[in-house]
Amino acid sequence: xxxxxxxxxxxxxxxxxxxxxxxxxxxxxxxxxxxxxxxxxxxxxxxxxxxxxxxxxxxxxxxxxxxxxxxxxxxxxxxxxxxxxxxxxxxxxxxxxxxxxxxxxxxxxxxxxxxxxxxxxxxxxxxxxxxxxxxxxxxxxxxxxxxxxxxxxxx
Amino acid sequence: xxxxxxxxxxxxxxxxxxxxxxxxxxxxxxxxxxxxxxxxxxxxxxxxxxxxxxxxxxxxxxxxxxxxxxxxxxxxxxxxxxxxxxxxxxxxxxxxxxxxxxxxxxxxxxxxxxxxxxxxxxxxxxxxxxxxxxxxxxxxxxxxxxxxxxxxxxxxxxxx
Numbered sequence: 381x382x383x384x385x386x387x388x389x390x391x392x393x394x395x396x397x398x399x400x401x402x403x404x405x406x407x408x409x410x411x412x413x414x415x416x417x418x419x420x421x422x423x424x425x426x427x428x429x430x431x432x433x434x435x436x437x438x439x440x441x442x443x444x445x446x447x448x449x450x451x452x453x454x455x456x457x458x459x460x461x462x463x464x465x466x467x468x469x470x471x472x473x474x475x476x477x478x479x480x481x482x483x484x485x486x487x488x489x490x491x492x493x494x495x496x497x498x499x500x501x502x503x504x505x506x507x508x509x510x511x512x513x514x515x516x517x518x519x520x521x522x523x524x525x526x527x528x529x530x531x532x533x534x535x
Numbered sequence: 536x537x538x539x540x541x542x543x544x545x546x547x548x549x550x551x552x553x554x555x556x557x558x559x560x561x562x563x564x565x566x567x568x569x570x571x572x573x574x575x576x577x578x579x580x581x582x583x584x585x586x587x588x589x590x591x592x593x594x595x596x597x598x599x600x601x602x603x604x605x606x607x608x609x610x611x612x613x614x615x616x617x618x619x620x621x622x623x624x625x626x627x628x629x630x631x632x633x634x635x636x637x638x639x640x641x642x643x644x645x646x647x648x649x650x651x652x653x654x655x656x657x658x659x660x661x662x663x664x665x666x667x668x669x670x671x672x673x674x675x676x677x678x679x680x681x682x683x684x685x686x687x688x689x690x691x692x693x694x695x
Contacts, residue, residue, distance in 0.1 A: 386691075386692070389691055389692070391691060397543060397544070397608075398542050398543065398544060398606060398607075398608040399542075399606050399607030399608035399609075399610075399611065400607075400608075401608070402607065402608045402611045402612060403607065403611070403679075405677075406611070406677065406678050406679040407678075407679050407683070407684070407687055408678070409678050409679075409684050410679075410683075410684045410685075410686075410687035410688045410690075410691060411687075411691065414691055422543075422588070424587045424588050424589070425588060427588065427589060428588070441544075441633070443633075465694070466690065466691050466694065468687065468690075468691075488690070488694035488695070490687065490690050492683075492687075494607060495607055495640075496606070496607045496636050496637070496639075496640045497636055497639070498636070498639040498640050498642070498643040498644075499636070499639040502636070503633070503634065513690075513694065513695070514690060514695070516683075516686070518683075519643070531682055531683055531685075531686035532679065532680035532681070532682030532683030532684075532685075532686065533679065533680055533683060534611070534679040534680070534683065535611075535614075535675065535679075535680065
């Protein structure tokens, strides 16, 4: 892929609530200059990204299949309307769907496994690794054991 | 002020009950707890089930120390404001979370300055007694490590 002007790059950055969103916010300098759409599960997080494109999907975990389906449907709509070049997620379910659908439309996708997973990849990280362009673990020993890349951490 | 928080997703009564018990024996200590969707009603400290992110940040900024589940949202926010934090991990076997990642997080992060771990509720009272000795950690920057930022910039630019 040729290096394009950054202002033409469209990034979709997705995370669920709590620690995943806090970690995604710590990655923001990497998105500088690009057009970013943030997707998460709590409307009040909009205050963290003033003036930016901010979308909300229904909250869900693997414990609630119906809400998961609603989340997937909304995420599908967001991905096909935003048409990102790049999808980046720190977890969990919203990132899984964003990467699966992003791949369908030809986006390059990156999963940054949460720093909470200090002994093995997260469940969603394990499920997405066959689909994501790159998977990063924030722990060197986990990256080595799982055969994924390590490149620093949110800390 | 001690700020107690369990995140917004699930209750964590094992922690809240232990802190509430300690609070009853220490009426002069000011505490405030965010307890999540819980049936338990603390008797010895003011509490709320949920709070908006802006209030959460204000509570962290205004407290002297946090007591929390070992969730990264709580830990990272504490470190961003340079506040010491005592964490207790949730256990999957007790349906407090889906897997035991908080135990791993606790073990890995316990060596960092300003982070103290109580592995279960039996350690809470003793650790609370010694909160004043907790070292105030240096404020961490609001962004990820330069290595991770550079890696992701490269990914955004090249798709690889």
